[in-house]
Amino acid sequence: MKKIKNIIFDYGNVIFEIDFKRAQKALIQLGIENIEEFFAHKNHHNIFNDFETGSISPAEFRAGIRQESTNKDITDEQIDAAWNSLLIGVPENVHEVLLKVKEKYRTFLLSNNNEIHYNWIVDYLKREFDMLDNSGLFEKAYYSQQMLLRKPHVEIFEKVLKENNLIPEETLFIDDSPQHLVGAKTAGMQTLLMTKHPKYLEEVLKEHHIL
Structure with a gap:
């Protein structure tokens, strides 16, 4: 070097430390299908790119998750908890x-x-x-x-x-x-x-x- x-x-x-597998399990429980295509370490749905570049708001992100889910009644709190399950700590x-x-x-x-x-x-x-x-x-x-x-x-x-x-x-x-x-x-x-x-x-x- x-x-x-x-x-x-x-x-x-x-x-x-973050844990993609833990977040995948949480998203599956929200009703997300085809999880490896939707959210994984090396590839994911464009909603995540948009959220990471500030192109959409948290409310729009949650609406997008709800739209992709088979369960349209999931709450904002459930979505945030599933999404934050990725985060472990320092x-x-x-x-x-x-x-x-x-x-x-x-x-x-x-x-x-x-x-x-x-x-x-x-x-x-x-x-x-x-x-x-x-x-x-x-x-x-x-x-x-x-x-x-x-x-x-x-x-x-x-x-x-x-x-x-x-x-x-x-x-x-x-x-x-x-x-x-x-x-x-x-x-x-x-x-x-x-x-x-x-x-x-x-x-x-x-x-x-x-x-």
């Missing part, structure tokens, strides 16, 4: 690892996210870690629904690079989704595929001589 000065982290399954010591990395590099967060998940995560961070949000862990945190762009499109990477005057070749992007690394590579960045559980983040960084 060439000399790096900047690191951009993905959030889900790099820092924060393993012990991961925040401390991020602060160590921040001492050595300029660090950023780049997450495909949405308003329902973002609000749940903010409440979780307050409840479990007494943190207002993620802002203290990075120089800046970027979320797709606020940028109106999402990974793996190269434009989202180019925007982060440009806004922070980052040289692509000196910038490492870490993500658990191979398809997202393609966009980062197209933008000229170095990439690292996270294949281990987030609790092993420090171990992975040490293996690659980042820490």
